[in-house]
Amino acid sequence: MSLSPPRPKGPPLNALRAFEAAARLGGFAAAADELCVTPGAIAQHIKALETWAGAPLFERRSQGVAITPLAQGVLSAFSLAFDQLGEAVQTLRSRAAPRHIRIAALPSIAQLWLSPRLPAARALSPDTTISVTAMETPPNLLREPFDLCIFFRDLPIQPEELILANDVIFPVCAPELARRLNEPGDLENIACLHDSTWSGDWKHWLETEATHIKAVGPVYSLYSLALEEAKNGAGVLMGHSAMVEAQLASGELVAPFHNKVVLQRALCVSMTPSARENSAVRSVLNSLAGRKLI
Amino acid sequence: MSLSPPRPKGPPLNALRAFEAAARLGGFAAAADELCVTPGAIAQHIKALETWAGAPLFERRSQGVAITPLAQGVLSAFSLAFDQLGEAVQTLRSRAAPRHIRIAALPSIAQLWLSPRLPAARALSPDTTISVTAMETPPNLLREPFDLCIFFRDLPIQPEELILANDVIFPVCAPELARRLNEPGDLENIACLHDSTWSGDWKHWLETEATHIKAVGPVYSLYSLALEEAKNGAGVLMGHSAMVEAQLASGELVAPFHNKVVLQRALCVSMTPSARENSAVRSVLNSLAGRKLI
């Protein structure tokens, strides 16, 4: 007969966000990763929400959690709501500070492709601030505060994405090392520098050659580090056209072979709907692309 | 050139909720009221959001705040997002605990109309828990955790509302007092009990009479209190059919005059979409209504 309990409260918003992430990604650890907190924090949010609702949302199994039908049934509604909320936040941010453009990019792209192009873009619109954040995986633009995100995408690309450049690979190395390389078979006893993100590059390129040799050599977690090593003559790097163009132009690196392989992948930019309507974003993007993209 | 700042964070969700409420209601005080916090808390949330966005959202004026065009422009997107979030929460709650039904009602309705009907509803489904929360203004069912809300509504009602009873008013009093009342003119020297919520009732009823007398008497902030006084013979109360029927049936109160006025208003129930698909809610509602309502 509980008459007039103070006034029942809704669940904490942060717990809802944690639930949505955990349910969508299928685990607390993944959700923790997305929200930049520890898994324990997610577990506590979920427990709070389960207590509030009075029913379990996940079945705890030893190697992870399994989502209950109840939680599965409401997940899409939550995802939709948070997407809309995120979009509203993005719109607010981009209208409040239209001259502050935030770009998310792969670390190697940020350093090797973006960085050389930024001075020109800044010179074009001096009152615009451009921030660059490096990250391994593309952010969800509906949820995270970026205007542009520049990553490699497998073809075919999504309709909202724009191609900046195709991904073309070919070996590159320091000029003095190149003198010792006349044909791919000469790679046999040379260090072939690998990047951990694109570990299949060498295999892929060699398959287009008549040779059966294998590329062996050190693995780097950062492409820019491998590139630095290549400049120092430490070995031959599999170059991505977008990221070695500056070094080829300056002569720090050369391409010892003619064979260039075009991958089914491209350097792409995607943006939020609110960024698309921001003229500062458009002019920066066109400057980066070197042509009228939008 | 800020390369790789840790990772820009989105704004706090609670600040967004405070902003949405303040923008929608046009003031910090009103938002504070809705969210059950002090205005200072709202002010702090708004300031945090303004700092995050880098632009003012409200123009502070001495007698309140004026919303900026920027904030006005994004308000509807936020309202929509929070409505959807609330709806998802409601769905979760009602599916997680389908046997726990929460009803919001006007205090007088809760005590005088609902309370007498609850035992029968409970007897019908013994495994169902029914909670009742009394409040002055109808809650937004998309945002607050109730399945049913029972309030008086002006006609014409909204399509999602159902009429439980028309609102019919007529004077009522204790039987011994009624012996001294033969015609409305006899009210001249009798205390006419007023309820602060429906202060116009007496005037309205008297206008339908040929008499020109005025009803004077004490004002009560709770209808049930006025009703108690009437039962004790303290005066004549303007009865609302839905709320005095039990007392009329038991003989504690009688209606001294024949004239009954049907107001352009009805006792209505509204429910969330998720409540509508809950069979426990439907059976309780039909039991309360005394007929098959849905």
Place this chain on the structure above:
DNA sequence: TATTAGGCCTAGAAAAACTAGGCCAAGTAC
């Protein structure tokens, strides 16, 4: 048989949110 992956729990630390209470300006009532 180790190791790892993924969760749980608890205690304590850190951060966020809220309240209280004093101040101020502009209407409004007397």
Place this chain on the structure above:
DNA sequence: GTACTTGGCCTAGTTTTTCTAGGCCTAATA
């Protein structure tokens, strides 16, 4: 004109929430 009311601001301090750390457990994998 003078006092009162309304609505917001600010600051300090408290309360609540949120997060982390670190230990424990289980099952799958090497």
